[in-house]
Amino acid sequence: MIRIACLIYDGFLLLDATGPLTAFEIASIHRPGAYSIELVAEQAGVVRCSGGVTLNAMAFRDSAGCDLLLIPGGSGAQNASNVQGLLDLIRDAALQGRRIASVCSGAFLLAESGVLHGRRATTHWAQAAELARLHPTITVDADSIFVRNGDIRTSAGITAGIDLALAIIEADYGVEIARRTARSLVVPFRRPGAQSQHSAMLDLVRPNDRFGELLAWARVHLAEPLTVERLADRAALSVRQFNRAFTESTGVSPARAIERLRLEGPRAALEEGASSIEAITRDHGFGNPDRMRRACIRVFGKTPQAMRSRVIPAGSRKKDGRDMPAPVPRLKP
Template sequence: MPTVALLTAGHLLHFELGVAYEIFGNPPREATAGWYDVLLCGPGPVQVGPFAVEPDHGLERLVGADTVIVPACADIDVPPPAEVVEAVRAAHESGARVASLCTGAFVLGAAGLLDGRRATTHWAHAAELSARHPLAEVDPDVLYTDNGSVLTSAGKAAAVDLCLHLIHLDHGAAIANSVARRLVMPLHRPGGQAQFVATPVQARGDHALSQLLAWAQQRLDQPLTVTDLARRANTSPRHLGRQFRSVIGQTPLQWLLTQRVRRAQELLETTDESVEAVAHATGMGTATTLRRQFKRVVGVPPDSYRRSFRSSEPATSRR
């Protein structure tokens, strides 16, 4: 029987730990060929939200487990304990598949498991994860990443997606779908589907690019170029590119595309505008271009997104 070790160290978030325990600890009736032996592993009792959790095993039991699940950390500003980091590293070196849920990625990063690998976490903390672990390829948009022996997920619901993905890998689609139905979850959301991030709040006034970003966001319906942005910032396109990569973590064109897509999300959610009109309002030009870029960034077509996230009463109706 394969073992799934749930890390119960530090101040964890109870949702992610509870989700993993519920999914891996309760076999569906269809799993007649066996399920998982779930272990709670940690250095001692921990507070998980309002609950106290007493682990069944010490951290040393992570070594030898088939899968190690690292739940989310409640405070990413507090470094994970050295003994926890070492135990996760040792488990991976011993052959365990290690998966983080939400901000649990910071533990994997501290253990060096994200270096040279694609990773994600909750979009609000992705920039910090990238800054701390520059050798990782942090993708703030996807639901989860799978590098074989190292997997990471975004926040909350994406933790469920990753757990279901692991069951799919181990037991096949029919069993994974059975678990999903029990959880009243979609049968399958691929890892590449985007985190549906709201339009980001403007950077603070003392931000190096704050005024330029605000200026550009007011003109997303216009065909802005990097040259236009550089001219506005009174600098060269090359220097502006370096600034964007340093401050934003994207090139100017990547940032512009992201803002156009986020604005399109807002219009699809709150108005009755046609896809063609949304394309013009966001500087995409045509509905074909919007559909292609929107699906690439968000993971679903604009029409599907509107059906999922449509407000009950649109703010405007200008079809």
Template structure:
């Protein structure tokens, strides 16, 4: 997936008269490097290399050889900006490049990054983070989101939008999106429940009563409640609340709308009910999320 993210740069090159990006793959020794998928890719040795932008790919595990952190530290010292995909953040941290900076990594490794490198300001629920000259992505598909943000910083918003369209992306996700979606964690076992969840996500502003959702599933309210609990392990009311919190989270991070407007747009009766739902789901208030987002934007 680290390599897949480079497609955003390759696509951006098709929009400009002269290529905006030239990509080189390097490793400590050069030569063939076996990927986690089992095939090998050819690389150049990093000795003597110089880059405007340096990114460290993801790798299996989180242990960083000292020789690698030293090599990355040297390359980064001469680069205008540096970044990482997924566990590549551990390499940047080992090289001291994340000291005092905000950063993220894949949700499975957030605790390990915090524990191993307490000087790093690890952010949760971030798809990618840009702090000064340093960029870090949570991993997997978020690397593409980060590269689109990089293209926007270099070539403008219109270019980034054109790249996303050519890559057949449904939408460009902001860096402050949640790493784990509630729709993915529910894992419904029936098409009926999946249809109801899709309907609910598109109509969060509506009341979404049990009777309304049961109608979508073509079941009686009693039958629907039993089927929904069996498929998701949660009540319809609890799931709808989590979906509303997820949508409100995205709006708070990506827009300047007031919290009252966001509460109304995502189906909460008022701002206070949204606040209580956030505390139940995330243990933090919408005000705290907005404050953090604004601090990141200012940084």
């Protein structure tokens, strides 16, 4: 059994905590005994979330310890960063080799504690610039849904915490348990961490445009065949009507729109140095590497190999390519 402790504080965002915890709870239904879950705080007692709901938490030091420490975000995250005791709990968990995961602005707590020093991390796109300004030693990725550096994981806003939890479940218990969990939650399986928090293609759609919902649906079904006929049927139009109306609305053909959506995930994965082009091709519905290669050249002017330019400046690398943990500095009281 893997023990999860969710560290809450005054002003945390309720869904940042309950979203991932529910994923772990449901995974334990599909695989009995998979996880145990505790709500912990610096001190035992009632903790108020940003919306006013209160929860009872035990003192972290009185708990049985944990294998994974989960840090939700919320409006209180930057205020909580002034509480030295809370930062000490996070820092000590890192020094003890526990896995740590943050959701949204929970990354500010990890940053203030020092555990993100020299690492790459993400947070909600709207707060990424502030995180980078306050902590220049962190390489802030304002685009990815979640980022993993060794035993430290950070994720973007709210629902990205569920994506992160599903990725953890998959790593712990395999694809099938994670897939069943996603199905029970009625959420996509799987959105890769490198997938962008926002979509340049979706940004082309005007407010109230009838094709916005269609493109959002297509974005989570990219591993499936997305023919013009299927898209037209979902839009309740004939193929001819659909082609004309879609092109007039977005400025690109349906085929080019799907190609751009398919390239968003591969682009981030390639720039992160993902090892298998074949796996990227499969996960994003290109069918074969040569087709993805041609699409990359057409849209980005580069081959997939040439796009592997992004370096993770977190710690150093072992010979097998895994990240070495960055040192955890002790902060002055």
